[in-house]
Amino acid sequence: MAKLTFKEELCKGCGLCVNACPKGILALAKNRLNGKGHAPVELTDPDACIGCASCAIMCPDCVIKVER
Amino acid sequence: MIVFDKPKSLTDAVFHYCPGCTHGIVHRLVAESIDELGIEGRTIGIAPVGCSVLAYNYFACDMIEAAHGRAPAVATGVKRALPDRIVFSYQGDGDLASIGMCETVSTAARGENITIIFINNAIYGMTGGQMAPTSLIGQVTQTSPYGRDPKTQGYPIRICELLATLDGPEYLARVTVNSVPHVRQAKKAIKKAFQNQIEGKGFSLVEVVSSCPTNWGVTPLEAMKWIDEKMIPQYPLGVYRDRSEEASR
Amino acid sequence: MQEKVLMKGNEAIAEAAILAGCRHYFGYPITPQTEVAAYMAKKMPKIGGTFLQAESEIAAINMVYGAASTGKRAMTSSSSPGIALKCEGISYLAGSDLPALIVNVQRGGPGLGGIQPSQSDYYLATRGPGHGDFHVIVLAPSSVQEMADLTGKAFELAEKYRMPAMLLADGTMGQMMEPVVLPDPVETVPEKTWAVTGTGCAREHRIINSLDLSPVNLERLNLERFKRYEKVEAEEAMWESFLMEDAEICIVSCGITARVSRNAIVAAREKGIRVGMIRPITLWPFPKKALLNAADQVHDFICVELNMGQMAEDVELAIRCRKPVARCNRVGGMIPSPDEVLEAIYKAAGKEAGK
Incomplete structure (x- = not known):
């Protein structure tokens, strides 16, 4: 069972993680912004996460912590 | 079990880089390498002038801010004064391949036992997108508004190939960070460049083909494609010098 | 007290620097100061020090900047046209509050000028050799004895006030031979609380830096520096x-x-x-x-x-x-x-x- 934790305030909404996710379960928030004015990344289906860390590897801002 | 988290060789300071800028990825790879090699306490980093001018705020080791292009000379001074410390410079293309070319080539020729991380994104980011020595033919920038024309603006410089003509370097590699496999390769190269220094092998430089979505005028995702389509053909990935590999052959 | 010896001015500088505990010399050849480099090239490797012939005067001063950042006594020497090139680095040393010694054995200018003696870098030295508001301590020897004595003094003052010092000699001083009593060797160079030496994972990271993007902070730093300069002016004129x-x-x-x-x-x-x-x-x-x-x-x-x-x-x-x-x-x-x-x-x- 994998778990992702987002330091949401660091997210700049670049979307590189969304593109990197092999399961397609990351998306940028549609209706809200973080304190910096960016649409932060969200996990759409937590149960489907395999903890591969592809998202974290592509994140330029160390937003994502991955546990397995 | 934590399988991925921010390395401890990065401070808590928030990167000032634009969304999708690959500086953040490369900073992290440098910090991960320092962590894994257990050298945080004896590493001294040199920050350049350019977008990564504030890198001294982000790395948790001791840091020095150098004048534009002079980081290899500053690193040399540090390394000669404290030979058992691990010294790295982190430089962009304007810094390393234009104003600091003399320092770059001479430090490489001396085989100075330091590690250089070279960010090549084919543009001056900090000053707002001017032509770099590595800008591509035809690339539109603020100072090549009609596209880089070799007749008047010359040709892009390939640093790894150029330095590979010298006897001094131990290790020269060009990597990129536009995909998960590429990031993993880049990490390996960067860690090796530090490992070489620990073993006293000499000058190691890793050129990271990077993106600048803001000044390229594309989205972060498009920038990653641009690296594949435009940058890699001009700057082929690979190892251009690996003395220990050559010796073992 | 050491014995009286006959020495060339440039060599007296080099030997005095070594006696003052300087083990890191970075230079680039230029007349009429080349004897300093030649002396260092011979001596430094034998005492575990650094002699490095840099690729340019610019590189040399930046190597000094790096070595000085570690808290070690570091120096470079040159002559007028070469000093002009070093001005960028001198400004960075001043802006980062680093002590270092720059020797200028002056020759005639402007431009390539000549290789005979001159004192025409007086403005350059005393007005702050580089961009920005700053000073360096400028010492002007008038004998080979003073070439030696003021070299040690320059290191002391530079460290005391955390600013670069320039030994401003003219070509004659560099080339002439005179009897000189060399100073006693400095056994230990003072430890620096600001030096970058690696954190040892035991303290916060230190940053040697001259950049501050906040006008409020940058003004404060300049004012603080000038407070220090006031003290230098009040206490150190010779x-x-x-x-x-x-x-x-x-x-x-x-x-x-x-x-x-x-x-x-x-x-x-x-x-x-x-x-x-x-x-x-x-x-x-x-x-x-x-x-x-x-x-x-x-x-x-x-x-x-x-x-x-x-x-x-x-x-x-x-x-x-x-x-x-x-x-x-x-x-x-x-x-x-x-x-x-x-x-x-x-x-x-x-x-x-x-x-």
Whole structure:
């Protein structure tokens, strides 16, 4: 069972993680912004996460912590 | 079990880089390498002038801010004064391949036992997108508004190939960070460049083909494609010098 | 106390630097200071120090910047055109509050100029050699003995005030041979609380830096630096008075021209002219008080220099233009004879007599 934790305030909404996710379960928030004015990344289906860390590897801002 | 988290060789300071800028990825790879090699306490980093001018705020080791292009000379001074410390410079293309070319080539020729991380994104980011020595033919920038024309603006410089003509370097590699496999390769190269220094092998430089979505005028995702389509053909990935590999052959 | 030895001025600098605990020398060849580098190249490898011939003067000063960042005593030496190139690095040293020694054995300019002696970098040295608001401590030796003594002094002052120091010699001083008693060796260079040496995972990371993007902070840093400069000006000015007790004319001169002037003063005194000399040893801080005091006593000043009158302006400022300051200059590598200085003394004395 994998778990992702987002330091949401660091997210700049670049979307590189969304593109990197092999399961397609990351998306940028549609209706809200973080304190910096960016649409932060969200996990759409937590149960489907395999903890591969592809998202974290592509994140330029160390937003994502991955546990397995 | 934590399988991925921010390395401890990065401070808590928030990167000032634009969304999708690959500086953040490369900073992290440098910090991960320092962590894994257990050298945080004896590493001294040199920050350049350019977008990564504030890198001294982000790395948790001791840091020095150098004048534009002079980081290899500053690193040399540090390394000669404290030979058992691990010294790295982190430089962009304007810094390393234009104003600091003399320092770059001479430090490489001396085989100075330091590690250089070279960010090549084919543009001056900090000053707002001017032509770099590595800008591509035809690339539109603020100072090549009609596209880089070799007749008047010359040709892009390939640093790894150029330095590979010298006897001094131990290790020269060009990597990129536009995909998960590429990031993993880049990490390996960067860690090796530090490992070489620990073993006293000499000058190691890793050129990271990077993106600048803001000044390229594309989205972060498009920038990653641009690296594949435009940058890699001009700057082929690979190892251009690996003395220990050559010796073992 | 060491024995008296015969040495060239440039070599005296090099040996004195080593005795002062400097183990890191970075330079680039240029006449007329090359003996400093040659001496270091021979000696440093034997005592575990660094001699590195850099790819340029710019690289050399930045290597000094790196070595100085670690808290070690580091130096470079050059001559006028090379010093111009080092100005960027000197500004960064000043902006990062780093001590270091820069030796300038001056030659004639501007441009490529010549290779014969000059004092034409007076402005460059005393006005802050580089961009931005700053000073370096400037020491002007007038003998081979002073070449040695002021080298150690330069390191001490640079560290005390965390600022670069420049030994500003003229080509003659570098090339001449004289007996010199070398200073005793410095056993331990003081530890620095600011040096980057690696955190040892035991403290916060240190940053050597001259960048501050906040105008409020950058102004504060500049003001703090100038507070330090005020202290330097109040406490560290050095000069030598020669026959000033009863003097009515005061010569102001440093380096080789002070020695020429000395001969002229002795000759003038034989003719009954009461002339003396104030020889600034520190050019920054400039011995303003000594000169202002002299302004109450003498009727004329004469500034003897190997430039077109650069120090003369500082004399006028120091004495608040209360008395005339005559110029006696030679440039381009020419050095005035004692007779030429004597001529200037006669002129000042005759003008007064004819009043």
